[in-house]
Amino acid sequence: MKNNLSLSFLGLTALLLVSCSKLPQTEIDLANAAIEETKAAGAETYAHDNFITLQDSMNRVMVNLEVQKSKLLKNYTSVVEGLSGVTGFAHEVKLETENRKAELKNEIQKTIAEVKTLIETNKQLILEAPKGKEGATALVAMQGELDSIEAAINEASTMLESGDYLATLDKARAAKEKAHSINTELTEVIAKYKGNVKNKGI
């Protein structure tokens, strides 16, 4: 009887000493996989701040995991909850990334379409512009500028396919700016020319 009691007591003590709940490995793997997916979606670029927050959250959970592992009485409930939160947040960040990318893609496509329209309009304006010897020279130069803008827009279209949205948008915007300035220049010249013709009563 005395021996049984002693054994039970020792067993209880040993149980207390090595007491541990199961390490939430599946949840850790799930959270890591979700973060990797988010990263692969481009969150580092398109949802920069939230991606850092996500990584920070995961690191905090891992620290909590080690804290629990350091304890005599391990309790991974808060770790599991944390991991579940990280996984959920990772999905949110991934969605945010996808939305931002879609938003940028739309903006780029819209800008490219606008530039293409401007190029076509400008080409038409070049045909309408006054064609004295002096005008022809300036128009040849403008045609050359339009060709360069067209090349830049083609480059932007290729970049869009590769998924480099931020740089592509800058390129498309710069091309739009230039195409717009040519448009203004041509419109002004034509208006001035038409005004002169009207004044001369032709």
Next chain:
Amino acid sequence: MTKFIVYILTFFLVSLLCIIILVLSVEDPPQDEINRAQKRLVEAEKIKSSKYAPELFHSASAYYDSSLNAWRHENERLFLFRNFKKAKEFAALSNLLAEEAITVTRNKISVTEELLGLRISMLENRFHDLIEKYGNIPINNAGRNDLVKGKLLLSEGILAYNQENFLASKIKLDSTELIISLLDEYYVKILGDYFSQYPQWHHWVTQSISNSKRNKTDCIIIDKYARECMLYDNGRMVQKFTIELSVNWIGDKNEQGDKSTPEGLYVIKNKKSGKDTKYYKALLLNYPNEEDKKRFVLNKKKKIIEQDAKIGSLIEIHGNGGKGIDWTDGCIALKDSDIDILFEVCNIGTRVTIVGSLKPLKELFP
């Protein structure tokens, strides 16, 4: 029985005491140190230290990982034998390096922002200067494309700068600078080649002015680069007019249709007005002269021009100028009021000397 209970209680109390002593003697885990390091790393990451201070940031991250690994390793040991000294040291180092990365990044961002701002202004000025300085130098299609490409790149650089994407901005500005330098080189070469004929031009001009002085006659000197037409009387300049040329004005005339103005010693062959000319008034030159003809034959031999090329003719100093741009097919255009003066003063046989420039390249581009 009482003895047994006392024995059990004593054993229990001693065990409990031992456990308490052991637990108290075990070192605290490095949680605080690691949390501090982590906070710094997040701060560093947010301001893009991984790009502005990559070495420091990556070292800080590596120390953070090492700290966590050391903690993990110690956790695998029996709690009585755990030692978190290394984990704490690594965490402290990580914190320190992350802090340094933050400082370096902030400084770099501040300096980069300022430098890029200055660089943008500088490149805008360089573009402006390039056009100001070489705007009237003919440029080929590739050069014109480069010019537009450079302007587009500069715009992209400015857009990136305004979005505080300084690294992307720098890349665009680097490319812009390269294009400006290449264009600059292109123009310097064009002008260098062209002005290699300066001694010849200088000789022609000196000779014409001396003749005018010696023979007490009028003569006309045309400076293509300066876009000036000067009227000399008895070796003394009496009038100066602004002229307009063709877009391809640089270089001597080689063949018909090259839209270039010839260079050399000519005379007025005919004075045209009214129905004789499509311009207001015109002074027809004796282009091609004997020198032009010899050079034309030589150029054909050297295959500089096509075998079926023609030498061209009808180079005139005429009116209808004052447009402010180069527009002729190789002639020299003056304002109608200016051609009136020349028409009045000059006769058939008046010498006309056409040169690239009266000044050497060094004087024009010190």
